[in-house]
Amino acid sequence: MNISVDISLYPLKEGYKEAIHAFIAALEAQKDVVVEPNRMSTQVHGDYFVIMKLLEKEIYSVFKEIPESAIVIKLIGNDRKGPYAK
Numbered sequence: 001m002n003i004s005v006d007i008s009l010y011p012l013k014e015g016y017k018e019a020i021h022a023f024i025a026a027l028e029a030q031k032d033v034v035v036e037p038n039r040m041s042t043q044v045h046g047d048y049f050v051i052m053k054l055l056e057k058e059i060y061s062v063f064k065e066i067p068e069s070a071i072v073i074k075l076i077g078n079d080r081k082g083p084y085a086k
Contacts, residue, residue, distance in 0.1 A: 002079035003048045005055070008041040012068040019066055026058045034081055041072075045081040 011019040024042055028035045033046035033054065044051055055073070062069055 001048045001077075002046060003051060004076040004078065004080040005044045005051055006041050006074040006076075007044065007055075008072040009062065010070040010072075011062075011066045012070065013066060019062070019069070023058060023062055026061065027054065030054050043080070045079050 009020050009023050010016075013019075024035065024037050027033070027042065027044060030050065032050055033044050036043040036045075044054075059071060062071065
């Protein structure tokens with residue numbers, strides 16, 4: 001099953017841009033998902049299990065490096081890049 005995820009990362013410290021760019025780069029390194037960053041959030045599209053495993057790993061990394069962070073995640077039960085995109 002493919003899903004879409006909308007993620008916003010809010011590092012609550014100085015130098016937040018670098019942390020956000022590093023998080024997006026880590027998501028983009030996963031070749032079997034589609035990552036679409038924009039100014040407000042980042043969308044990730046792909047297989048449910050691949051995305052959830054990726055998020056588990058990368059969110060842990062963010063919290064380990066920058067515990068003063070807030071992450072907002074919205075999960076959509078279909079691929080908004082697919083037939084439901086319109």
